[in-house]
Amino acid sequence: MLKRFLKKKVKSDSGSSALVSFILLVPLFLGIIATGVDFSFYFANRGQVEAVARDAARTVAIFGGNGSSTQSTTIEKSYGTSKAVACSVGRTDIANAPNKYIFVNANRTNLTSVECNVLASLANNGGLISFAEEVPVIVKCGPNSASAVGTRTYCSITYKYGGIPGSPLSFIQIRNSDGSEGGMLSTNVVTKSSESEVKNPGLVNR
Numbered sequence: 001m002l003k004r005f006l007k008k009k010v011k012s013d014s015g016s017s018a019l020v021s022f023i024l025l026v027p028l029f030l031g032i033i034a035t036g037v038d039f040s041f042y043f044a045n046r047g048q049v050e051a052v053a054r055d056a057a058r059t060v061a062i063f064g065g066n067g068s069s070t071q072s073t074t075i076e077k078s079y080g081t082s083k084a085v086a087c088s089v090g091r092t093d094i095a096n097a098p099n100k101y102i103f104v105n106a107n108r109t110n111l112t113s114v115e116c117n118v119l120a121s122l123a124n125n126g127g128l129i130s131f132a133e134e135v136p137v138i139v140k141c142g143p144n145s146a147s148a149v150g151t152r153t154y155c156s157i158t159y160k161y162g163g164i165p166g167s168p169l170s171f172i173q174i175r176n177s178d179g180s181e182g183g184m185l186s187t188n189v190v191t192k193s194s195e196s197e198v199k200n201p202g203l204v205n206r
Contacts, residue, residue: 056115067206113206
């Protein structure tokens with residue numbers, strides 16, 4: 001009788017122990033899966049930003065410089081998109097973009113046509129790119145004018161990754177293009193460069 005009782009008791013305890021272990025482990029496994037998914041999204045997001053920055057640096061190289069908010073290079077003036085079009089508030093691809101907030105905080109009067117096109121490219125990739133809401137994306141390309149063929153051109157994009165709510169990625173440290181360090185959910189800086197293909201004779205009014 002005692003043997004039977006003890007056997008039953010051991011089975012009952014082992015069953016309860018397995019249930020408790022299961023309850024404790026499920027959140028841990030879900031957290032690991034969520035972190036893995038967010039980690040993948042972060043690098044896919046960064047890859048898209050790097051591609052846009054690389055294209056912009058190449059465009060600046062072809063134009064012989066980025067110009068300024070009021071002046072452009074002669075090549076951009078002849079063949080590029082005008083700032084009036086690139087930075088227009090009524091631009092449909094910007095107005096309908098999922099990440100409209102990157103324009104709400106951006107003062108487009110101080111941007112060049114290349115920089116406005118960068119912001120439009122990022123906004124139009126809204127399905128792939130997740131920016132932190134209400135945090136402005138800052139774009140800076142340069143130099144204003146290439147003094148010689150082979151002058152280094154660049155485009156830098158500063159942004160914050162939105163991430164999955166509650167993600168622990170903010171604790172993971174990274175090194176940005178400018179050498180600074182921060183968590184994956186803090187400020188990210190991507191800078192890509194190219195070499196100017198022309199010597200720009202000077203800037204002209206837009």
